[in-house]
Amino acid sequence: MxxxxxxxxxxxxxxxxxxxxxxxxxxxxxxxxxxxxxxxxxxxxxxxxxxxxxxxxxxxxxxxxxxxxxxxxxxxxxxxxxxxxxxxxxxxxxxxxxxxxxxxxxxxxxxxxxxxxxxxxxxxxxxxxxxxxAPAAPYRHVLLTTDLSDGSRAAIAAYAGLGIAGTVAHSILHVFDAPLLGLALPAAMDERDRRLYIEEEGQKAALALETFCASTAVGSAKCFLRYEQTTAKHEILSGAADVHADLIVLATHGKSGLQKLLLGSVTEQVLRDAAVDVLAIPPATAI
The missing domain is CATH 3.40.50.620 (HUPs)
Incomplete structure (x- = not known):
């Protein structure tokens, strides 16, 4: 830089x-x-x-x-x-x-x-x-977020290229959802079935995240999952608090690889409510 x-x-x-x-x-x-x-x-x-x-x-x-x-x-x-x-x-x-x-x-x-x-x-x-x-010292812990897309991988690579955080600690967070629970089907599920389904989706997400983390430009990062029980924004901010991150890194585009309006997006919501610093990586930089 x-x-x-x-x-x-x-x-x-x-x-x-x-x-x-x-x-x-x-x-x-x-x-x-x-x-x-x-x-x-x-x-x-x-x-x-x-x-x-x-x-x-x-x-x-x-x-x-x-x-x-x-x-x-x-x-x-x-x-x-x-x-x-x-x-x-x-x-x-x-x-x-x-x-x-x-x-x-x-x-x-x-x-x-x-x-x-x-x-x-x-x-x-x-x-x-x-x-x-309020800045007092260099960043100590950076939370990188991912939707497991190529665009997200490129955003993390762009972040690494900046050299902002040097040798500080890194965590990579993926917020996964359980798509069937958003359909009418869950009405026929009891609590046990819902829990088992979420666990299965979590296991799939964990394997995908492990593969993703192995291909990123940031070494020695702790990779972890959170289930989107409420909103992705809430899970990202909660995850940042859990690891005591003082910088959150997000891409301003999603899985499609195309730039989306920031209006209403997860990135916009995190930018609006975060108490810590947020680095937004645009598609032109990340891809």
Whole structure:
């Protein structure tokens, strides 16, 4: 990893993204580019004033990174709708990693859909790291998720190529389901039959996961299963808590190998609710 782009709105939330990017840059001797987008759909005088202020703040931040942290840093202020502007800059710069802060959470209302964070992750062609937790140290335990597809295997390979976690502990989680239980058939099953059926599906999934893990680019990973008793999101977040993971890695596409809208997907749900950092790997990177 040689180039990290940090998208910042100059808020305290974005400070988390900057600190994590700084830790990664120092770990891998990478360059950082700080990018701020100024919405230009306002009177020109206001836009220019905000652009000058943003540039001044970014230059101060860059000077601190260079002088205090010893990190090479450039800055850029772009005009445009924030998510589109960030996506365009990322496409032009082709960073190894785009780092963003957490989305704004609001009580009783999910505002992740349509936010700058969601639109950026959906459209970015490079891996996007959403920094949810306050960075204090390098990552210690990374949870890699898989649906056992080739696309998922490619996403894990793309993660390994980044070198984000170095020699930290890894776990690979597969959440399996019991498809017949979603049909009308379970009405004729008693509790014992249901339990035996889930056990059989778990055994099949365990064999498939063992084969999958043997073919990944991440060695010495602990592979484990969870049954999708409620939702895949819940099982992933619970699995992350069980192994004390401080980073979750997900692909933004499913078994079809085709990119799906993030809206309503497992990836979107995990990004919305995770308390730890989440790395989203897009198909363009993974395949």
């Amino acid at each position: 040689k180039h990290i782009m940090v998208a910042t709105d100059l808020s305290e939330r974005s400070d988390r993204a900057l600190r994590r990017a700084t830790l990664l840059a120092r770990q891998w001797d990478a360059d950082i580019t700080l990018v701020n987008a100024v919405d230009e759909d306002r009177p020109r005088r206001i836009v220019e004033e905000e652009r000058r202020e943003a540039l001044s703040l970014l230059q101060d931040m860059a000077a601190t990174l260079r002088n205090i942290d010893g990190v090479r840093c450039k800055v850029e202020v772009v005009l445009g709708e924030p998510s589109q502007a960030i996506i365009q800059v990322a496409a032009a710069m082709a960073p190894d990693l785009l780092v963003i802060g957490p989305h704004r959470r609001q009580l009783f209302r999910d505002i992740f859909i349509g936010t700058t964070a969601e639109r950026t992750i959906r459209a970015a062609s490079c891996p996007v790291l959403m920094v949810n937790a």
